[in-house]
Amino acid sequence: MITVRDLSFRYKPDRPVLEQITFDGQKGECIAVLGNNGAGKSTLIKCLNRILQPREGCVLVDGNSIGEMKRQEIARNMAYVAQKNEWDRLTVFDSVLLGRKPYIKLGPTDQDIAIVSDIIKKMGLEPFQLRYVDELSGGEAQKVMLAQALAQQPRVLLLDEPTSNLDLKNQYEVLDIVRDISKDEGICAIIVIHDINLAMRYCDRFLLIKDSRVYAYGGPEIITEKSIRDVYGMDVVITETHGVKIVVPMPQYRDMPEYRELPISPVIPAAACC
Amino acid sequence: MKKNMTPEYYKYTRFIVAVLVVLALLAVLTALVAISAGSSGLTIREIVLTFLGRGTTQSEAIIFNIRLPRVVTAIVAGIGLATVGCVYQSILRNPIASDSTLGISQGAAFGASFAIIALGAGMQNQTGGGVTISNPYLVSVCAFICSMLSTFIVLGLSKLRGISPEAMVLAGVALSSLFAGGTTLLQYFAEDVKLAAVVFWTFGDLGRTSWREIIIISAVVLLALVYFMFNRWNYNALQGGDQSAKGLGVNVDAVRIVGMIICSFTSSVIVSFVGIINFVGLISPHVLRRIIGNDYRFLLPASAMVGALILLLSDTAARLIVSPVILPIGAITSFLGAPVFLYLLFKGVQKR
Missing domain, CATH: 3.40.50.300 (P-loop containing nucleotide triphosphate hydrolases)
Known part of the structure; x- marks a missing residue:
């Protein structure tokens, strides 16, 4: 697409x-x-x-x-x-309505309002739809921008x-x-x-x-591990815990004496990386 | 209620519409008071009768030849200066952008001084202590040219280094001081009468305009207002930063440059005819932002009404405080505006 x-x-x-x-x-x-x-x-x-x-x-x-x-x-x-x-100083509703700007000719139509109301409901923004965006927390504001x-x-x-x-x-x-x-x-x-x-x-x-x-x-x-090392210039190990693959940065890795001997994907206890 | 609108949002829009209606009523009321106030007192009833065509010859003469031109000038100049300030603040993304910070007022003052001192438009005839300017059109034209000149220098400079709004405001500040320096030099070498005429011109005076000039100002302000209202969504989008605005489909550079030219043209026309009136363009939008927020759909018409209201109140005060002497309106707007503005600022800071 x-x-x-x-x-x-x-x-x-x-x-x-x-x-x-x-x-x-x-x-x-x-x-x-x-x-x-x-x-x-x-x-x-x-x-x-x-x-x-x-x-x-x-x-x-x-x-x-x-x-x-x-x-x-x-x-x-x-x-x-x-x-x-x-x-x-723009309300949450009006900020989301601004997303309809590419469609709005003279003023927002009923359909524009319906789409905005729908998105606000879907994203759980309803309780603060009339608050100003600059009064929201970072997470809420990010959701408004997404909306x-x-x-x-x-x-x-x-x-x-x-x-x-x-x-x-x-x-x-x-x-x-x-x-x-x-x-x-x-x-x-x-x-x-x-x-x-x-x-x-x-x-x-x-x-x-x-x-x-x-x-x-x-x-x-x-x-x-190789692709990340190449792209970021940083040593990492990739491991798995609870079925989730995770990348653990190892900045000191290269200096370790056993650097060469370590297995490609050492298993690290879950507590150490979470 | 519009279909699909949440009840809360509907209530909110009703509140804003109510604010707009109250402001409009206040403006009309103040206009009536302004017409009635003066040395030969007229009652509101006499004024209404005169408007309906049933007044006396005397009341007609006073209203249509003296009071009404002044009041209409206050209204259109107020609308123009306030909406222009409002738009400047959006397109330059700077809360202190206005005609007085962008070199327009100082440019006009320099142009007027140049016309009066160097071109001899100020050959004075002092009768009864009043200072009149012999060739008002030459003064207005010079003021207009110099204030537009400062706009084109700002636009040209910013074009050379890409269009950064911060650079535009800074260039405006620099040009302001350049023009102010030029004016000071001209004044230093001027004769006393001419100096008096220059100072008198820069005070700002709503009584200078005849119906012909009022029609010019009104036409310009009306056209600008229509253009601004067409762009209200663009101004809202611009507040999120240039990149977000582009992402929303706004042609940022075009909105900014065309906006700059229209704003400067409008305020130059106003300043050239009525002189320098500080602060209206700066404070009207700010006062309203604290009440109805930053949505240009509502902020533009509301600023227009508050601008008209401030000028009407200031002019009425200027005429009444030490009547029959008319105080310079620029001083009154600053005296009325600055404390209100400071109060709002400090109140706003505490709330956070």
Whole structure:
């Protein structure tokens, strides 16, 4: 449903930020974009919906080229949730209603209001629908931004670090919502995320970015100790507990005398890593 | 009630509509009081009768030639300055953006000083202590050109380095001080009468306008208001930051540049005709944000009414405080506005 081919971007001519990024996303799929700070992850998702203008390459949604669409039309196909939101003194209801902006001509129709009311109910935002967004906690505000993006009824949902400012419970709640909705509505969610374990929990496919290029793209099988070491420059061990695969960073690993002798996937007691 | 609307949200919109209605009624009431106030007292009844075409020749002359032009000027200038300030604050994403921080007021003051001192539009005839300007149109045109000049310099500078709203506001502040410096120099070398005319011009005066100028100002303000209302959703979207707004389908650069030009044009026209009236554009939106929030669908019309209200009240106060002397309205708006604004700010801070 989303097709990205040879996408390249640079801020300055001699400093490429993205080079020949190519991948596909399917309906109902969650794709994690992983990589170091400065690898170009945020830039990538901004290039997808033309918040930034890519130098080369094309992005297709359901076979239609984003490059040939007007901004409003892009916004009907792709919704974007920024890393931090700056709305203030706008009620939750009105913030979500703003997600209908790409459809609104003169004023919101009954249908717009119905869609917004429905999303607010579905996401449990009803109790504070008339509070101002700047008075909410980080988790609540993030849900409002998500609700706004969903009000756009997009085919593709772009999330820039949706969990980085949230506590443990909210991280899982927000990603639960994202996964459920993308499955239910057949939306392809592309999520820039730093926490590999969260990504492994919620995402179906992984786009590893290293030095402005795609290092690997595929299912959970591409998340290996080697691939993480290559992408992040960090030693990790991958283990399993309670049927959940987890990545444990081991910064001191390399210095250990038994470094070579350790098995590829040592079993670590559950208490040590949770 | 609109179909599908939750009852809570419906109640909330009703509250805001009620605020708008109250503001409109207050503005009308204040306008009537403003028309009745003055040296030859008119009752509200006489005013209403005159409007219905049943007044005396004397009351007609007073109302249509003296009081009404002044009141209408207060209303349209108030609407214009307040909505322009409101839009500036959204498109530049800066709470202190207004015509006085963007170099427009100072540009106009410089233009007027230049016309009066250097071009001789201020050959004074001092009769009865009053200072009149011999060629008001030359003064207005010069004021307008210089205030638009500052806008185009701001836009040009920001275009060179990409359009960053912060840079625009900073450039405006820099230009303000440049123009203020220019005005000071002109004044330093000016003769006493011309200096008096310049100072008098910069005070701001709603009594300067005749019906012809009122029609020009009204047309410009009306067109700007229509454009602003068409863009109300864009202004809401812009508050979430440029990138979120783009994600919502807003053509951010176009909204910003066209908005800047229309705002500057409108406030330049107003300032050129009535002189500098500080603070209205800055405080009207801020006062309302604390009451009805930051939703431009409601904030724009409400700011318009509060702007009109502030100017009507200030002008009436300016005429009555030491009647028959008319105090400069710019001073009154600052005197009325600053304490109210400070009070609201501190009250708001405590609440958090």
